[in-house]
Amino acid sequence: MRLLGRIGALLLLSLLCEAEQFAEDLTLRPLRDGKLAASFSFTTLLENATPRHPGSLEYDDDSQHYALFPLALGQVLREFAVTELHLTLNAGKWDYDRWGYPDEPGVGTGAELWAWMGDSAFISVDQRWKGLRNALAGLFCASLGSLDEQRTTSPILSFQPEGSLPNWTTPHQLRHATLPSEHVCTENLTPFLKLLPCKSRSGIATLLNPHKLFDADWHGMGVHVRYRQDIGVEVRLAFQAVIDPVRYSPERRREVSQILTCIYPDWSFLSIFDRVIERACPVADTSIIRVKLPTEASYAMTPTPTSIDADLATFLVDDAMKPLDIVMKWPGESAFSYPPRSMTRPLTHLSVRRALHGSNQYSAQLFISVKNNSPVQVRTGYLETMPWLLQFYLHTMHAHIDGVPRDDLVTLLSYTAPVPHARPTLLQAVLTLPPESTLQLTLDVSKPFLRYTEHPPDAQRGWDLPPAIFVPFSFENISQEDWDPRNTAWTLLERPTRIYTPVLLVDPATPDFSMPYNVIILSCTLIALIFGSVFNYLTRTFVVVHVGEDSH
């Protein structure tokens, strides 16, 4: 009977016929400090598809037939009825001040996984979350399995769905976890490439050369699945890298140049990726390379782009002559000069610093300094998803601006206390930042004692703590004249973007790991000694021994 139903569904599916589309694009953006931001994006759209309804988990799933959509990922999504999924694996610290907002917002160091899933009476969201992270761990060869209950939170304010959620009777739930100590490497990129229809053998994906990408100053990959109402299910595989062409430049020319005049070093696909595009991916519907053009210097670019729109040059890979190697040269300039940091203004609305003060192994102080770079008041969400390794004393939380207490700027505080060995802290707040000012937030924390078996290998190194996340969401009305014309990057954000702070390292008290055996031996000796003496005194026979002549 069940089989008949499946055959029926099969026929129905063939009638519906889900079309698939694949688009690949690469955006190259020169950065102010001479680096080059490369952002790969491979989007597969399964038209007219809907995420699996969690209520149907009780029954057999429909057959999955894909041409472009990655089956390995599709299986995971259907098995656990995931509506929206975001997995990022990053290495390095994204420098917001110098590089601006990234093209893909998820740039937190290490692994970050968050998913929206519909509730189901049959299998709970938490069970499916566990299955999901284990399945993804297997798929991407990453230790995502350790994103367990001790790291899982549900920070709904900062992680709103990027697509739409189907209108089911049961509500959707968010699960989010970060693992800052995860290192992204070639073993993660290989399965990532296998999910692409053209692997890394043709089209833009050819440029994904692990030798160069993992040599970049910053690199990270992401898998983003979302459901778009009336359009379908979309999988976006993204890879971002910040490459330093100066380092690869054969001449290594450097000279002192005029301050604030940005001159970019020469680069080409061959120099930064060590590969060129030999042939187009035959199944890509669109295959576009965009290069953001520098505004100041006189440059020369080969080949001629397909079209130039304002400061964006566009190349269509299908039409371009193969092999395609985009070369950017500044023939007039003999050297690249780094702009001095003090003279350049940050490119984002906020500059955030976070540190852990204190020298003992019992308590510390969490210090956060948020600088509002814009001339208007900004309100920002603040999120800490801290493992129970750091326990907050919330009453000690204070805000200062220039040494003046301003606790009124911290509003809408919500706090979920940690449960030792079980659940992390979730701290969400809204910070109001006056124009051009720096808010300093301090919070006393304590470091708990860990159980002997809870220490990781190389325990003396300490624990990586996940990044804090800031989401600037509300800006005062800005008049055009207030705006600094030099900072063109300061456009208003279309939607709230997350800003990740760098990770922290906490150093809880670590035992001497040979201790248990020492303790056993020592206490055994001690007990035996005491026992022996007491026992002897209790059972010993005393006699009087007369010494000398007197005895007779």
Add this chain to the structure above:
Amino acid sequence: MASMGNMDTTSSRSSKDPSKLSFQSTKTRRLILTAYWGVILLAIPLWWRTTSIERQTLPTARVNAQQGKELTFPIHVHLDVSDDLSGRGGALYEEVQRSIELHPDLRDTAGLRIRVSSKEKLPGAYRVVVKGGSESPIVDGRRLIYGVHPESHTLSMELADALATLLSPYSTLRSSQAERVAKYAPRYRLAFTLLNEDAASGTAALSWDVHASLSSHIAPTLERLSVLHNFTVESQVQFYAPLAFEPRSVGDGSSHGLTQEDLTVFINSAEWTLSSSVSNDPVLHFVLFIPSSSHSPLCILDSNGTPTSSTAFILPQWGGIVIYNPPTANITLQLTSDALSPVFTTFQQQLIALLGVPALPAHIHTQHKTASDATFTDWQLDALIRRRAVENTMGAQDTLQSIVRLVTQIENMPVKRDVKNDVQEALMELEEAYAATSFSSALALQHASEALTLASRAFFNPGMLALLYFPAEHNYAVYAPLFASISAPLVAALIREIVAWKRARKAKQEDTAVKLKDE
């Protein structure tokens, strides 16, 4: 100073004799010693209880009793002798029955109890229609139409032979055919993959009409097999699937060939994303391979190195592969269901071969009525069900035996309640399988596969590994400093006390003896 004194009965004449003190009396000392040993003896059961490993007793006797037990299926054959042969009538039944009992294949393969009768309308009975004529035997459903020369004297032998090949086809199976059959699983994943060696090289199929091909070729087979297995069907297309070796060029170099050795390493599992990550169900892969323009056309070579007409091959227990050479090179195809028809017919044959459906003997033909009937007959399906039931029963018996043997062998292995329950339930399912054979082989299979699942679950129970790596020696080594140093004075004091008591008694006896003598 006090020193360790022996039990000196000759007391000194000192004003203060230590042995007269209340806590120095022999009675008190013995009480203290008894108290110490009492605590230790009372603590032993507690220590035993807290440190012992939970070992539930397994029904070893019942498991051992299973050995050698086999499923026996009663089979009713209704012999329908047509009019022109009726002269031979009743004698024929007995003749056929005797031939069957003497037939080597049916005699050796215990497990079938064949009854030939003239009774009709028994559910699940086979019908053999014997009629005059010389056409070859035809199978249709559970019916065998057997044409025979009316004067034939070997009729009963021929019939027994035909029945043997139909009812017990596996006894004559070659081992290579038997080995390619996938291990039984209640659910299989069927993964159909369109593999382009290099889609950008020119020769490629970018899409295929897999829905229509599946529903017309594979779905009827799956429906027939739904008694045995559940299936999950999935398909994908890959555009870059390089081979791990360079195919040999054949003839003038215009075509390429795969040698028999190449076929064994054809699957490039490092580069082809075929594996599934979400379920533990076994996967059967069906790959349509389209060689790149540089390797096209690709054919299979026989052992002499000459090309064969075959383009498909089976990898035992893994799946089937079909090589598709496009009619013209350098063409980008959209494979329609018409073009895929021969491919999916091959896939269907590979599927039933991998699942162990026996082939019909060469001289027996089927009566094709409709396309969906063309898959295989009830004779074949029944034989497969019986075979899988026997296999699973034996598998469950073996697994249960192994558990019992392992548990007896490794004394530190914990056996928890759930393992015991699984073993008991597996035994129960086995009993039900034996009971079910008389009325339904499908039900027997169901119980047998359930028994196998339970037995495997018990065997792979993670709780059985728990304390394997904490040997007793380890504990002794850690606690020896405590136990040794404490037990030394305790034992010494006990021995001393016993010796003293014996000596005191002896002295007393001598004393009384002397007294008696004196008197």
